[in-house]
Amino acid sequence: MADASYPEDLKYHPEHDWARIDGDTAVFGITWFAQDALGEVVFVDLPEVGSTVTKDQSYAEVESVKAVSDVIAPLSGEIVAINDDLEGGPEAINEASYDGGWLVKVRLSEPAQVDDLLDRDAYVASLD
Amino acid sequence: MPFAGWEMPVQYVGVKDEHLAVRNDCGVFDVSHMGEIRTSGPQALEFLQRILSNDVTKIAVGGAQYSVLCKPDGGILDDLFTYRLSDDVYLTVTNASNHAKDLAWFRQHAEGFDVTVDDAFDDYAMLAVQGPNARRIVGELLDAELPAPFRIAAMSWEPAHPADSADQDVPVELLVAGTGYTGEDGVELLVAPESAAALWDAVVAAGAAPAGLGARDTLRLEACYHLYGNDLSEDRDPIGAGLGWACKEDTGFLGCDAVRDVRAQGNGAHPDGLKLVPFRFTDKGIPRPGNEVVGGGVVTSGTFSPTLEVGIGLAYVPVEHATPGTPIEIDVRGRVRPAEVATRPLYKRPA
Numbered sequence: 263m264a265d266a267s268y269p270e271d272l273k274y275h276p277e278h279d280w281a282r283i284d285g286d287t288a289v290f291g292i293t294w295f296a297q298d299a300l301g302e303v304v305f306v307d308l309p310e311v312g313s314t315v316t317k318d319q320s321y322a323e324v325e326s327v328k329a330v331s332d333v334i335a336p337l338s339g340e341i342v343a344i345n346d347d348l349e350g351g352p353e354a355i356n357e358a359s360y361d362g363g364w365l366v367k368v369r370l371s372e373p374a375q376v377d378d379l380l381d382r383d384a385y386v387a388s389l390d
Numbered sequence: 391m392p393f394a395g396w397e398m399p400v401q402y403v404g405v406k407d408e409h410l411a412v413r414n415d416c417g418v419f420d421v422s423h424m425g426e427i428r429t430s431g432p433q434a435l436e437f438l439q440r441i442l443s444n445d446v447t448k449i450a451v452g453g454a455q456y457s458v459l460c461k462p463d464g465g466i467l468d469d470l471f472t473y474r475l476s477d478d479v480y481l482t483v484t485n486a487s488n489h490a491k492d493l494a495w496f497r498q499h500a501e502g503f504d505v506t507v508d509d510a511f512d513d514y515a516m517l518a519v520q521g522p523n524a525r526r527i528v529g530e531l532l533d534a535e536l537p538a539p540f541r542i543a544a545m546s547w548e549p550a551h552p553a554d555s556a557d558q559d560v561p562v563e564l565l566v567a568g569t570g571y572t573g574e575d576g577v578e579l580l581v582a583p584e585s586a587a588a589l590w591d592a593v594v595a596a597g598a599a600p601a602g603l604g605a606r607d608t609l610r611l612e613a614c615y616h617l618y619g620n621d622l623s624e625d626r627d628p629i630g631a632g633l634g635w636a637c638k639e640d641t642g643f644l645g646c647d648a649v650r651d652v653r654a655q656g657n658g659a660h661p662d663g664l665k666l667v668p669f670r671f672t673d674k675g676i677p678r679p680g681n682e683v684v685g686g687g688v689v690t691s692g693t694f695s696p697t698l699e700v701g702i703g704l705a706y707v708p709v710e711h712a713t714p715g716t717p718i719e720i721d722v723r724g725r726v727r728p729a730e731v732a733t734r735p736l737y738k739r740p741a
Contacts, residue, residue: 301604302404304694305676305701307725323723325676327405327694328604330723349674 266294269360273376274385275336277318280360286373288337291364292324292355295389301326303355306348308365314340315368317375322365324355337375339368401602408605409696412572413739416521417601418593421578422586425489426510427496430479437503438480441496442472443628443645445638449474454540454569457636459492460645464627464652468492469618469636471569473542481510481565481580485618499644514565515586519598520576520609522739527596528566528577536577542567547581549588562589571606573613573735608693611702612737614668620679621666621690621704627652630660630706632667632734657709664706666690668732669718671701675727677720683707684719684726697737707731 272280278296282289297303307323315321320332344366348354355363370376380388402408411417429438439446444457451474459467468488473481484492489511496507519528529536537543546561565580581589594600607617616622621631628637629652639646639653652661659665664687671677677692683705692703703720711718716731 301401302406304406305674307675325694327409327608327696328400330676330678 264294264357264359266298267360268294268382268386270382272360272382273336273379274382275318275334275379276385276388277334279334279336281336281376281379282360282364283376286370287342287367288339288370289364289367290333290336291359292333293385294359296324296331297356297359297363300324300331301328303352306352306355306365308344308348309341311341311344314338314371315366317372317378333365335368336379337368337370338372339370341366342369343367400604402600405602405604405608406696408599408601409608411599412521412574412601412605412609413697414522416519416523416527416576416598417605418590418598419518419520419601419603419606420515420586420590421518421606422515422583423486424516425484425486425492426514426580427482427484427493428479428508428510428513429482429496429505430508431503431505432478433504434478434480437500437505438472438482439641439643440503441499441644442470442482443633443637443643443649445641446472449480451476452537452541452543454542454567458628458633459495460628460637460643460649461624462645462648464645464648465624466618466622466626466628466631466633467495467624469616469622469633471567473565473567475542475544475565483516487619513582514580515583517579517581517586517590517593518570518572518576519579519593520570520572520574521598522575523597524574524576527593527598528579531592531596532566537566537568539568539575542569547589547592549592564589571613571615572609573615573737574609574739607691608696611691611693611704612695612697612735614704614734614736616666616704617691627660629653629658630665632658632665634658659709659712660706663709665709665712666704666706667712667714668704668734668736669702669720669729670695670698670732670736671720672717672728672730675720675722675725676701677703677705677722677727677729681723682721683711684721685711687711687718689720695736701727701729702732702736
């Protein structure tokens with residue numbers, strides 16, 4: 263498992279999700295803190311491409327041996343891609359939660375919602 | 391993680407690694423949360439025969455037996471192992487969350503018997519050393535031959551380092567039982583709490599991987615061992631729970647009439663027609679306790695099997711769906727997942 267890290271270039275949702283914003287699209291994933299709390303991820307249930315996600319609501323499930331966790335959407339939009347590699351290699355969420363462990367790519371329906379998210383320092387402060 | 395008042399590690403390095411260490415090598419669990427009740431006296435046998443479901447006369451000195459503690463209506467108060475330490479001294483190991491209830495039950499029903507029922511909870515810490523190399527590791531540590539499976543023996547341990555013996559009597563007296571909860575060979579060590587940490591350290595230094603409650607649960611579920619509170623409760627009788635083999639109604643145990651009536655139905659199910667079966671998922675997903683079985687029934691234990699790499703569990707299903715191989719469907723939080731009733735155990739070490 264990787265060491266704790268919270269990249270500067272991401273936006274964070276208090277429910278331990280991150281968003282990498284690129285214009286009107288964003289990639290979502292769960293933070294180091296979330297994967298550490300879950301333990302080894304063994305199963306990921308992602309939505310289908312074309313479905314919509316709503317900010318602050320669950321859009322996926324991530325399961326470890328011991329627990330299942332809802333994944334909360336940090337922003338609203340339509341799924342344009344999902345990380346198919348997680349089906350055969352869900353441990354990527356533990357090993358590279360901000361990289362190979364990404365979950366979905368979303369075309370944002372309300373880009374202004376980004377202003378509601380936390381920057382790195384505010385998120386890290388919330389973990390104390 | 392607080393568990394029945396104990397601070398217990400769910401995991402040390404990770405559930406999967408700990409699980410596989412036990413399957414392939416050796417792991418050690420601190421199971422000191424398990425309780426113990428010592429029953430002694432001239433009528434210890436008669437008394438235990440009255441309250442335990444199995445035939446207690448079959449336990450030789452140095453032997454062990456699994457049984458169920460039943461209410462008069464057949465409901466399961468606990469499932470437990472009883473060891474015969476000497477002619478008229480028995481030690482019964484209780485589940486942590488049931489210990490106080492069990493002890494009160496023992497004492498209440500001991501009236502009229504010439505027995506002494508002692509709460510031995512504080513007398514023992516318990517380490518379970520499990521896996522194909524467990525016997526070798528513990529055997530070398532104790533420098534002695536270990537009791538066979540389902541046997542128990544009083545043994546002693548001479549700590550190798552003086553520092554290990556600073557706070558304790560040397561040699562350390564302990565009970566070694568050839569039992570476990572993982573489906574692997576191994577032993578359980580009952581030792582005075584003040585010696586437990588040194589013994590733990592010695593077992594780990596000899597090569598056992600520390601393992602937590604998470605791996606204990608995945609291991610026992612692959613082996614299809616019941617967990618009280620999940621698969622067993624006061625609302626369930628031993629027949630439908632698949633524990634009819636541990637009930638000998640002819641001994642006249644408390645609850646025997648109710649158990650006899652359920653058994654007489656002949657289908658191995660509860661009176662409501664539900665029966666506990668192991669199952670495995672045939673596609674994606676992980677079952678969890680409380681998931682409903684489509685068409686009736688409920689999952690009582692469920693997890694991801696690190697050995698089989700699929701979702702597995704135990705579920706109460708209608709008896710007509712209880713035959714191994716029967717396809718069933720489990721509603722996992724609104725998503726229907728295909729599964730198949732399996733034979734027990736779900737995992738068995740290849741011969």
